[in-house]
Amino acid sequence: MDRVPVNDAIIYSLARLVDDAQKDRRDPSHSDIEFQLKRAALIHADPNKDGPPVGKAKRLRIVLNWAIENDIAKAEQLTAGIISSVQGCGGFRDSSPNFVGVDAIADLAAALRSEGIVLGEDGSISPVALDSLSGRNLTQALRGYVRRAKKGIEDAALVVGTSKDLMEAVAAHVIQELWGSYPSTANFPSLLGQAFVALEMATPEQAPAQDEHQRCRMERSLYETACSINNLRNK
Structure with missing residues (x-):
């Protein structure tokens, strides 16, 4: 490093x-x-x-x-x-x-x-290998990612890379805590999509319903934003 x-x-x-x-x-x-x-x-x-x-x-x-x-x-x-x-x-x-x-x-x-x-x-x-952590220890490690992203706010590459890593780790953490296990081989969009489903959040795969809550539109946008950050980080 x-x-x-x-x-x-x-x-x-x-x-x-x-x-x-x-x-x-x-x-x-x-x-x-x-x-x-x-x-x-x-x-x-x-x-x-x-x-x-x-x-x-x-x-x-x-x-x-x-x-x-x-x-x-x-x-x-x-x-x-x-x-x-x-x-x-x-x-x-x-x-x-x-x-x-x-x-x-x-x-x-x-x-x-x-x-x-x-x-x-x-x-x-x-x-730290996030895969080796769980529960409170993992939560603390994820907070470390957040602090590092905040400190490096003027370093675009650092913020993008840290943000993607943080989102991926949080998605896996959510699935692990709510469903008991997570697919370690899933790509980023799939892993994130499963985390959204586990939290009952809307994704672009779900067609908008006429009477749905306004937050659903925001949640779909958040999903798309996360995937865009992942693509930008890969480039």
Whole structure:
């Protein structure tokens, strides 16, 4: 993954991975962090650029707190880059002199999971497999999708892709909860259609009735909009 969702808990936990103020020096170095700042085009927010130097943890927190308010896409890119740097330095390997510690890794893993991201013991990052979740855990993961879409509102590709994934996951969740199982091989229009039927919502397959409620017209439009988003995401 070249981008990772960011929130306040993730920023704090991530900064702990590079903080060596109370211990012997360990990598990633200030130079490594600067490389990631330049790569994410966030060097202008670096407090070490013009002012007196600050520690690595504070340096990272300052940049990410600025980016989370002003350019979330760059914040997500920097987060992924820092995790990659720590991984490359052996920060997730307990036999390495750069090992960041079990607690620091566990805290970051917990913060990332709330945003739908799995942090492996080796530092690898991947999206939560929604198929492996159910009930409250799945609901929380879906909320993470919603938060990410809201934060990336100016990133059209992110919003379209996240919206499609969210709709597909919610449709499967609805069918699973109401019917006990869902067809894992169904295409998007079929899966969505079944979710609409399960919720007694109208789809374009159902001809309008003369005395039907006005919401039915809206529901058919919502179905068509969702399918259009799916087509746009595929392109």
